[in-house]
Amino acid sequence: EIVLTQSPGTLSLSPGERATLSCRASQSVSTSYFAWYQQRPGQAPRLLVYGTSNRATGIADRFNGGGSGTDFTLTISRLEPEDFAVYYCQQYGASPRTFGQGTKVEIK
Amino acid sequence: QMQLQESGPGLVKPSDTLSLTCTVSGGSLGTYYWGWIRLPPGKGLEWIGYVSYTGSTDYNPSLKSRVTISLDTSKKQFSLNLNSVTAADTAVYYCARLSGTTFSAFDIWGQGTMVTVSS
Numbered sequence: 185e186i187v188l189t190q191s192p193g194t195l196s197l198s199p200g201e202r203a204t205l206s207c208r209a210s211q212s213v214s215t216s217y218f219a220w221y222q223q224r225p226g227q228a229p230r231l232l233v234y235g236t237s238n239r240a241t242g243i244a245d246r247f248n249g250g251g252s253g254t255d256f257t258l259t260i261s262r263l264e265p266e267d268f269a270v271y272y273c274q275q276y277g278a279s280p281r282t283f284g285q286g287t288k289v290e291i292k
Numbered sequence: 293q294m295q296l297q298e299s300g301p302g303l304v305k306p307s308d309t310l311s312l313t314c315t316v317s318g319g320s321l322g323t324y325y326w327g328w329i330r331l332p333p334g335k336g337l338e339w340i341g342y343v344s345y346t347g348s349t350d351y352n353p354s355l356k357s358r359v360t361i362s363l364d365t366s367k368k369q370f371s372l373n374l375n376s377v378t379a380a381d382t383a384v385y386y387c388a389r390l391s392g393t394t395f396s397a398f399d400i401w402g403q404g405t406m407v408t409v410s411s
Contacts, residue, residue, distance in 0.1 A: 185353075219397035221337075228386055228401040229329075229337065240399060272337055276395055280352040283329075285336035 186211055186275050190284035196292040203260040205287045207273035212253050217277030220249055220258045223286075224269045232271075233258065263289070294319035296387050296402035304381075304409050310374040314387030314402055321345060321363065325390035326370045327398060328361060330383040338383075342390060343370055350394065377409045 187210040197203055205220075215236040221229040231240040233249035236256060246261040260267055268291050273284040300312035314326070327342035341351035343361040351359050360373040374381060384404045391399035 217395055221398075228403050229398070230401070231391075231397055231399045234391070234397040234399075240397075274337075274339075274397065276397055279350055280354075281339040283337040283339065 185280055186213065186278055186282050188273050188275060188282055188284035190271075190273060190287045192287060193285075194288045194290060196290050197263055198292045199263050199265055201263050203263055203267070203289055205258040205260075205271055205273075205289075207251075207256045207258075207284050209254045209256070209275060213256075213275045214277045215252050217275055218249075218251070218256055219274045219276065220247075221272045221274065222267075222269050223272065224266070229272065260289075294389070294400055296389065296400060298385060298387050298402045298405040300405060300407070302406055302408060304377055304407060305411050306378055306409055307376055310372070310377050310381060310407055310409070312372045312385055312387075312405065312407070314370050314372075316368045316370075316389075321365050321368055321370075324392075325394055325396070326361075326363065327388050327390060328372045329386045329388060329398070331386070331404070332380070332383040340372065340374075340385075342394070344394065379409050381407070382409045383407060 189208045191206045218236045220233040223229045237249045248259045270286045270288045304310045323345045325344045328340040343363045363370045386404045387402045388398035389400040390396040
C-alpha cells in the first residue's frame with residue numbers, strides 16, 4: 185500500500201497569502217494518477233486537481249498542482265476566504281487507492 | 293447535472309451489517325466506475341472500493357473480507373454492504389463517481405451520510 189504523508193498538518197495564513205501544501209508518497213507515483221481534493225466544513229470533498237497538475241472543471245486558476253515521483257505540492261497563490269478548508273491528496277494508480285491524512289488551512 | 297445521494301440507517305448495532313445505497317440522478321450510470329469512501333471522526337479519508345459498469349469490483353484489502361459493492365442499473369443505484377461492523381466503522385460515508393476508467397479521480401461526490409455503530 186502506498187502511504188501518503190501530508191505536511192504540515194495545519195497551515196495558519198491570512199487571506200491574500202500564498203499557501204503551499206505538500207504530500208509525500210512512500211513509493212513513486214505516476215504523475216497521471218495523483219489528485220488533490222478540498223473539503224469545506226459540512227461538505228463533501230471536491231476534486232481540485234487530477235493528473236498532478238490538471239485543474240478540474242470550474243476550479244480557479246489560483247490552485248496549482250505539481251510534483252513527481254514521491255513529492256507533490258498544491259499551491260494556492262492568493263488565499264480567498266472560501267479556501268480555508270481541509271485538503272487531501274490521493275493516488276489512484278495503485279490498489280488500494282489511498283489518501284493523505286489531510287492539511288487544514290486555517291485563518292491566522 | 294449529475295448528482296449522487298446516499299441513503300440508509302444512521303445507526304447500526306455492533307456485529308450487524310451496514311447497508312447504504314447511492315442513487316444517481318441527472319444522468320445514467322453509463323460506462324463509469326462508482327465508489328465508496330469514508331471519513332472516520334478525527335481521521336482522514338479512507339477508500340473502501342468501487343464497482344464498474346460491468347459489475348467488476350475492487351476493494352480495500354483492509355475491508356475486503358467484510359465488504360460488498362454492487363450495481364443496480366435499472367434503479368440507477370449502487371450499494372455498499374459492510375458486515376460484522378464495530379465502533380471503528382463509525383464514519384461519514386460518501387459515494388462518488390470515478391471520472392473515467394478505474395485509474396481516475398473521484399469527480400462527483402454525494403453529500404455524505406453519517407453512520408454510527410453503537411448498541
